[in-house]
Each structure stands twice: as C-alpha cells, then as structure tokens.
Amino acid sequence: MPLSQHRPALAAILVAVAAVLSALAAFAHASAATTSTNPIVTRALRDLGTYQGECWTWMKQVVQDSTGAKVGFDYRFGYLDAGAVEVALKDAGPGDIIQIANDAWSTADADYDGLHTAIIISVNRDGTFEIIDSNQNWDGMVNLRSGYDPAARAAAKGLNFHVYRFGAGSSSVPAKPIVTVAGPVAAGDLARVNTPGDCLRLRNAPAGTITHCLGHNTQVTVTGASQTVDGVAWVPVSTAAGNGWMAAAFLLKEVPQASAGPSGSGTVTPLLRYRSFVTVASD
Structure with a gap:
C-alpha cells in the first residue's frame, strides 16, 4: 500500500525522536555510571554529541576548564609538566586521562595510527572502561564508548599507554599518602x-x-x-x-607503597609525580 503524503514526514519525525531518545539514554547511562562528582567528567559530558575536533586538543580544553591545568605540547611530558600524576591501570577511575602513544615519539609532531586520548567516565567489572572522547569516528564529534581496553588497543598498534590524574579530586579512587x-x-x-x-x-x-x-x-x-x-x-x-x-x-x-609503577606497556619504571623545571635552585 503506497504511503500517503503525510506518512514520509511522520516517519522522519519518528526517526528523529528515536535518535534524541537514544542520545539522552546514553547521557543518562554515563551520568549514572559516574559515582563521583568529578569536575573533568562533568565538563566533558557537556560536549557530548557536539563537534570538538581532535581528541587531544579537546581533552586539553576540558582539563583546563575544569582544573585550571594547562597540558603542554608533548603526549607524555605535557601531562607531567601540567602537574598530573601517573597512576597504574588498576587504580584508574573517573576523570583520569588515558593516553595511547609511542613513548619514543611523544612530541607535538607525533602522527601515527593508534594515537588517541580518552577520558574515563567509569570502571567496569571486567577491568574495561566507559569513556568519552572526541573524533573516535574521524568526524570530530564527542561520543561515549563502552568496554574500552587501552592495553589491548595499544598492543594492537605496537604502542604504549599511560593513565594520568589531575588533582586530588580527579578520581573516586583515594590517593595513597606519600610517606x-x-x-x-x-x-x-x-x-x-x-x-x-x-x-x-x-x-x-x-x-x-x-x-x-x-x-x-x-x-x-x-x-x-x-x-x-x-x-x-x-x-x-x-x-x-x-x-x-x-x-x-x-x-x-x-617508603614503598602497595601499588607502584606506571600504567603503561609492560615495562616497570618509576611512578612519575610531575616535572617542574625552573632556573633557581638548591644544590
């Protein structure tokens, strides 16, 4: 039976409504999954479904808006220079930043397949993460991603991964005191x-x-x-x-702590607190 002149328009409206409801459900899922009022997560979710360009530049803006920290121009030392601490993957939580890169080429001109930045929303029981990122589909859009496994993704491309945390409030996981x-x-x-x-x-x-x-x-x-x-x-x-x-x-x-070492690629190296290089000094 042929459609009436009104039915195509009605079908288009229903498709649009379904898309909106799907987006709202995804947003609600992300909000419900977040067990802390993390400022980085809260700020990142504001951009859900909008165009924000590359994942790295979007993350830098989110971090600056929510914490005041300015990430530098290196995919590794840029975090450390901005005051971030590196945490082990098992200690990662909401608001932490996952960076997949090649440790041997992490400068601002780095450009290779697999290079990516994501923000953790919540931790799943199987050890994977619910994350939010920009440009995952090469379209510059901010989307949610479920079941994100940075170790597997990095290994598939022969890259390294690290998890960075900004500020004491950047995760629902309490930081261990330094003794x-x-x-x-x-x-x-x-x-x-x-x-x-x-x-x-x-x-x-x-x-x-x-x-x-x-x-x-x-x-x-x-x-x-x-x-x-x-x-x-x-x-x-x-x-x-x-x-x-x-x-x-x-x-x-x-004093040695229960968990030490970086989040990265199977090589144990010291946990990096931050870098702060100035011109005056003690001996």
Whole structure:
C-alpha cells in the first residue's frame, strides 16, 4: 500500500525522536555510571554529541576548564609538566586521562595510527572502561564508548599507554599518602626532592653541569652508589627529565607503597609525580 503524503514526514519525525531518545539514554547511562562528582567528567559530558575536533586538543580544553591545568605540547611530558600524576591501570577511575602513544615519539609532531586520548567516565567489572572522547569516528564529534581496553588497543598498534590524574579530586579512587623518611638513600630507592619553595639541580656528573631543576616533591629513583665531590655527597638518579646526579642531602627516601609503577606497556619504571623545571635552585 503506497504511503500517503503525510506518512514520509511522520516517519522522519519518528526517526528523529528515536535518535534524541537514544542520545539522552546514553547521557543518562554515563551520568549514572559516574559515582563521583568529578569536575573533568562533568565538563566533558557537556560536549557530548557536539563537534570538538581532535581528541587531544579537546581533552586539553576540558582539563583546563575544569582544573585550571594547562597540558603542554608533548603526549607524555605535557601531562607531567601540567602537574598530573601517573597512576597504574588498576587504580584508574573517573576523570583520569588515558593516553595511547609511542613513548619514543611523544612530541607535538607525533602522527601515527593508534594515537588517541580518552577520558574515563567509569570502571567496569571486567577491568574495561566507559569513556568519552572526541573524533573516535574521524568526524570530530564527542561520543561515549563502552568496554574500552587501552592495553589491548595499544598492543594492537605496537604502542604504549599511560593513565594520568589531575588533582586530588580527579578520581573516586583515594590517593595513597606519600610517606618519606630522612636518612641515606641507596641504589634502587625511590626518593622525593625536599626543597620547599625551591627546586633541586640535576647535573650531568657529581658537581657537574646543571641540566634541569626539579621541583619540591618530585619523585626520582636512585640508580647507584653515592660519590663525594667538593665535600658534597652526590647520588645518580633517574628522573622524568632524564638521568643525572643530585645532592643526596636534599632527597628524602620514599617508603614503598602497595601499588607502584606506571600504567603503561609492560615495562616497570618509576611512578612519575610531575616535572617542574625552573632556573633557581638548591644544590
């Protein structure tokens, strides 16, 4: 039976209504799944169903709007420079940022298949995530995605992945307190820079040339035995800014915690607190 002149219009209206209801249901699902009033999640959901362009630039805007932090121009150090901490995948929660990239090419000009940024909305029982991201369909649109498995996605492209957290309120998972003690540090120890209001110089050798200056509370890993030069005890360290030497007197030994290590690609390296490089420093 042929349609009347009114039936095509009615069918179009019904399709449009169904699309709106589907979008509202997805939004409600995401809102209900979020167990915390996380500012990053709240801000990200405002853009659901809108055009926002590339995933990386959209995430930076969401983070800046919700926390004030300005992510830099590197897919790894850009987070650390902005004050983010890296968390293990098992500790990830709402508001944390998943970044899939190649650690060997994370600069602003990075461009390869699989490079992607997503914001966690909630954690599923099977260890996957409900996420929100932009440009997942190469259309610049912000959409929800269910059952997101960053480890599998990174492995499929031969890439690395990391999870970053901004601020104490960035997840419903409580952060573990950092416990430090005074005393000598030895090879293998995690340590924290102890220069309140200042930074600690990283040098290329004991009493050598300054390469960077790391801010108070930055985490480093001691990699060898100390050496005394010019009356100062120096220890070799591995840091977010690279390897070098620091004055041992300005390091506090970190008490080991139950969960340590990055979220990434099967290689255990130190948990990176943040990078803060300035021009004045303690020795």
